[in-house]
Amino acid sequence: MASLKDLRNRIASVKATQKITKAMQMVAAAKLRRAQEAAEAARPYATRMGVVLANVTSTVSGTDAPPLMAGTGKDDTHLLVVATAERGLCGGFNSQIAKLAREHARELIANGKQVKILTVGKKGFDILRRDFSELIIDRVELREVKQIGFANADAIARKVIGLFDEGQFDVCTLFYSEFKSVISQVPTALQIIPAAVSVDEEAEEVAGGAVYEYEPEAATILADLIPRNIAVQVFRALLENAAGEMGAKMTAMDNATRNAGDMIDKLSITYNRQRQAQITKELIEIISGAEAL
């Protein structure tokens, strides 16, 4: 049985841990707000981009579509871009994304496809390295980046497009976690190459059936637009991830704080009981000593 001193030390250490998790939860809450704001600020660009893209695509006929959109016509080699967080201590956030990517990769391999993996974020690399170390062709770390900027996303997009131009892969899928709410982040797979452009009704409405003049031609604009759209999608994924990570961290740290509280309660009860037992024991010793005289 642990001595009273041991118990006191345990309680003190759990209290210290609780303070840390509590602080981390509050930091995550503050960062979450900022991440959400960033995600919100980026939304108009993505929406407008979708509208413009839909407009241009509707004018460019299938044959002149740039390869980034039309694809290579094969689907032998798949590139999986797995975007995760840089840090742990956020519950199942990273492992959920990695799990989805892993299942996807296994399925592709089972179907005889070639799989290549590019990881964004340290955690994803650490997890996937165990199973697919030979498939990971590159990794990007954003550890130094405090606030994810478009430049970060653009660099990743360029890397992916560069690989595509070299004929390294046929299909590219992006894995990230969609931020539904603070307590719910859904791991998502999104195919970015060949780009699936859906002409939605809203876009058509905005265009109002107007006949555009293109400067330079529509095909040239499209060839320029598609890479940019890929960067936008990567950017969005990174922002959703950033918000999701903070949400997950908040929940995880809230749980940890509560668990620490429970532990302190239990330890305090044991401590008090033992103290009581010791006092009783000492009393008995004194009384029986006095009686013996």
Next chain:
Amino acid sequence: MAQAFKFELVSPERLLVSEDVEYVVIPGTEGEMTVMANHAPTMTNIKPGVITVAREGREDRYVVFGGFADVLPEGCTLLAESAVHVDDIDREDVARRIQEAREDVEDAKDDEARTKAEEFLAQLTTLERAILPA
């Protein structure tokens, strides 16, 4: 006063301008153009340069580094790769972009890519001279 129309300047990070303006000067790749209300629907690429936004007697200038403009009779949306107000321009940032463009020129694999990179570099240096009087 000329008829006002809706103008939006959006960069991936945020919405910079969204208001009614009198006219906007856009540095298109095929030449500068001024957009006013009821402009014919046009879509154009933008080269690095300065856009001028004019509203009631006040002109604001923004530096953009490439992008697209989507012009409709009732409004104009400019999707900029990156945009800053001319007063907030960071000299080092421009220098860094130029440096990167120079590297791109050197790394270019074929003639087409090189021409493109050189063109971009030239646009950037012109821009630098225009906004940053030495």
